[in-house]
Amino acid sequence: MGHTRGGDRAYERERLDRGASSERSIPGAPPPESRSGATRQIGIAVRELDLFYGSLQALKHITLEVPARSVTAIIGPSGCGKSTLLRTFNRMNDLIAGVRTSGQVLIGGRDVLGRDIDVVELRRRVGMVFQRPNPFPKTIFANVAFGLRLLGLRNRVDVEFRVEQALRKAALWDEVKDRLDRSALQLSGGQQQRLCIARCLAVEPEVMLMDEPASALDPSATSRIEELVLELKRAYTIVVVTHNMQQAARISDRTAFMLNGELIEMDETAHIFTSPKQKLTEDYITGRFG
Amino acid sequence: MSRERPESPAPLGVRRPSIRRRAWNGMLTLLCYTAALLVILPLALILWHVVRLGLPALSPAFFLNLPKPVGESGGGMVNAIVGTGLMVMMGTLLSVPIGVGAGLYLAEHGNGRFGTLVRTTADVLAGVPSIVIGVAAYGLVVIPMGRFSGLAGGVALALIMLPTIVRSTEEVVRLVPRSYREAALALGAPRWRVIQEVVLPAAAPAVATVVLLALARAAGETAPLLFTALGSRFWSVAIDRPMASLPVYIYDYARAPYDDWNRQAWTAALVLLMLVTVVSALVRFTTRRIPRP
Secondary structure, eight states: OEEEEOHHHHHHHHHHTTGGGGGGOOTTOOOGGGSOGGGGOOOEEEEEEEEEETTEEEEEEEEEEEOSSSEEEEEOSTTSSHHHHHHHHTTGGGGSTTEEEEEEEEETTEETTSTTOOHHHHHHHEEEEOSSOOOOSSBHHHHHHHHHHHTTOOOHHHHHHHHHHHHHHTTOHHHHTTOTTSBGGGSOHHHHHHHHHHHHHHTOOSEEEEESTTTTSOHHHHHHHHHHHHHHTTTSEEEEEOSOHHHHHHHOSEEEEEETTEEEEEEEHHHHHHSOSSHHHHHHHTTSOO | OTTTOTTSOOSSOOOOOOHHHHHHHHHHHHHHHHHHHHHHHHHHHHHHHHHHHHSTTOOHHHHHSOBOOTTOOOBOOHHHHHHHHHHHHHHHHHHHHHHHHHHHHHHHHTTSHHHHHHHHHHHHHHHSOHHHHHHHHIIIIIHHHTSOOHHHHHHHHHHHHHHHHHHHHHHHHHTSOHHHHHHHHHTTOOHHHHIIIIIHHHHHHHHHHHHHHHHHHHHTOOHHHHTTTOOOSSOOOOTTSOOOOHHHHHHHHHHSSOHHHHHHHHHHHHHHHHHHHHHHHHHHHHHTSOOOO
């Protein structure tokens, strides 16, 4: 089945089917720590996914599984479609006019490419961290509280509690607790990226997508982000796109190698880097191309 | 370091730039400064002239009194100051919601055929001579109402401001980084909230500047007011009656054969300048705050 999406029509649909989404109302919900583990057991299954930008096929018959509560890395040379694949998981590709997809992306058993999916709700459950830190030009507090207010959380004490939780989880609390009302743009690049992670964590997504989250950061900021990813995988399903193979080796449990829109190989990270089955994978990880 | 050890040879063969290059550098720099100066010069001259000729007749009375009949000296233009303020306010109230809304539409959704139509229309409207805008407001408001009015003047000023606000708002909203929108959408914000809570606040200082520029231009318009608000020599704050305004007073008084009136025209020009400057300073001050939640 194929779905055609123009930029604006998709938004109309988002609005129409928001009605069913209210059962995930945060007010009154128990704090994140006490939530049952069951809701976190959400993996991703991609089946026969094709994606076209106009007439250009960017993804070709991708089929893969992302286990819950693990880190999956997607590696490959620039332009191989790894970011595009990531952005199908929360339908950010909808923003680009002329994108068509077919196949299935099952998250928690539901095909998120379907017409009946509330994209707004989907994006709350599938959070995303971008390559360049992109905090809003608001205060540090307002950045983290943004998603909470989207959920309709108004109680000041509640919001403050959750903001602190999120900042602690993102290992940023101690650095910013005394200046929550300062502009987020005054933070360093690494801090900004952890703020973006905190902002994402605040709405308690089940899945976190990270699109080269450390590529704009210096080595020490990078290692902090990597530690954070390892910490977060205990509660979240994480997919990381990276062009840094050492990073993939350090943080991921499974690694997928993509080339020219195709999934060449996917396996345990240790296997991919020590005994790849495909010649192309071996050539890539040994630096023969890409 | 090399100064202490002159015997050590320069590690790189890098020397001072040649005379030729330094000469060019100096000349072009000078040219740039000259060009910049030439831009400032007309404004400086106008300001100087207006202040020099307008200041003598400037007194508290000018802000407090109504114009005196011909022959009597003194008097003020309080009616014109208030009238200009009222009509600019009406113009702003009418044009800002429509103009900012249309600008947002163009920036966020306006890539289709309708967007092009709106854009072209705004551009054409911006190119319409202000006297024609006055005629339009005459037809739209004065004829149906059966008389000249401050409201008609406000509508004319709104028409003057509208295209500038639309196109400039579009420009400044487009400057809001795409990454902000992506971040908000990825957090599960519906598009209207992205615009309301991220795009618009980020663009707000620039939008305020846009509105201000349009307002400053409208405040100085004479032609559209001539046969809409007409002008008045009396206290005129009823918006359905002819209303006095500073530009129209400047126009009338500058042409009059009385020295006293001519002096007052200069003073009116000075007051108009001051009003625009004060509003400008206020808006800049209020929009330069740090971002708040």
